[in-house]
Amino acid sequence: MGDTHTTTSRMTPRATSQSAADGRPAQRLQKPSWKDGRLIAGVLLVILAMLAGALTLKQFDSSVEVLRAKRTLLPGDSVAASDLEVVKVRIDNGRKGYFGTGKKPTGTVLREVREGELVPTSAIGSAGEVNAKSIGLPVAGSQATALVRGSVVDVWVARRTPGSTGTNDFQRPTKEVQRATVHRVPTSGSGLGVSSGGDQVYVLVPDAKVATIIESVNGGAKVTLIPAAGSPMKGN
Incomplete structure (x- = not known):
């Protein structure tokens, strides 16, 4: 068995020298190319997963844009655009009962709306209702x-x-x-x-x-x- 081990250890250098003598270059790792179909498929899968996640979050996001009082509004006050600001909040049943961005309130304040509170539609009316x-x-x-x-x-x-x-x-x-x-x-x-x-x-x-x-x-x-x-x- 000792002769067998000696013979094997000598064959390895000769085999290596033989490859070099034949002119065959040693194989090397290559950088992935954009032309590689597997790389392109992987990138597309990542992008699709991100888009699917964003659409899912948007679907379950119940936030709506409504108007909030920038200062305390008291009965008898006239409502001006400078008194309000747009905020995005989550409200049950959407913006029902509150002023959204598409409907600017005009008229007179009927009941008090504190600074920072959302403006309900019932709080704005005509001067005769105060x-x-x-x-x-x-x-x-x-x-x-x-x-x-x-x-x-x-x-x-x-x-x-x-x-x-x-x-x-x-x-x-x-x-x-x-x-x-x-x-x-x-x-x-x-x-x-x-x-x-x-x-x-x-x-x-x-x-x-x-x-x-x-x-x-x-x-x-x-x-x-x-x-x-x-x-x-x-x-x-």
């Missing part, structure tokens, strides 16, 4: 400076005691309006100040309470605005 009025209420300056447009307040009224002549003769205050929205607050140079030394804050008062509030203010009643829990305030 069921609240913006009424200027004289309040202490400290109250006015803490409020902002969109603040939510309860309106408390303390009427003057009948037949009294004192400056501080008021009856027990009563809550006349609950969760009213502040429509406008005094600003420097706005001219909204009143002679009593206070400021006028314009509050949206329901139609059913307008006459009562005006009568109380004209009768010298003391008005206090109490912010509701979670109401937007200056500085937050």
Whole structure:
């Protein structure tokens, strides 16, 4: 067996030399060519898989484009294009009940739409449909400076005691309006100040309470605005 191993180890160099002598070059790996049908088929399969995945995602994507308020819209406001922006969101039943990009809202705001909220179609209508009025209420300056447009307040009224002549003769205050929205607050140079030394804050008062509030203010009643829990305030 030892002779057999010796013979084999000597044949290998001779075989190699013989290939070289015959002029046959050694085989080498070649780079794939675009003319290679297998490479082209592989690339096409990858592209088709990507397209199929994209179409599947698009089919199951329920996102729609709707309009969102860029600022708080209050009853009585006129809607302008600058008040709105387009956002893409997912909503059950599509954009039903909300304004899409194909239908720009025009008219008057009927109910409050907070900044960042989607604009429902039911919130926009005609001026005659608004069921609240913006009424200027004289309040202490400290109250006015803490409020902002969109603040939510309860309106408390303390009427003057009948037949009294004192400056501080008021009856027990009563809550006349609950969760009213502040429509406008005094600003420097706005001219909204009143002679009593206070400021006028314009509050949206329901139609059913307008006459009562005006009568109380004209009768010298003391008005206090109490912010509701979670109401937007200056500085937050």
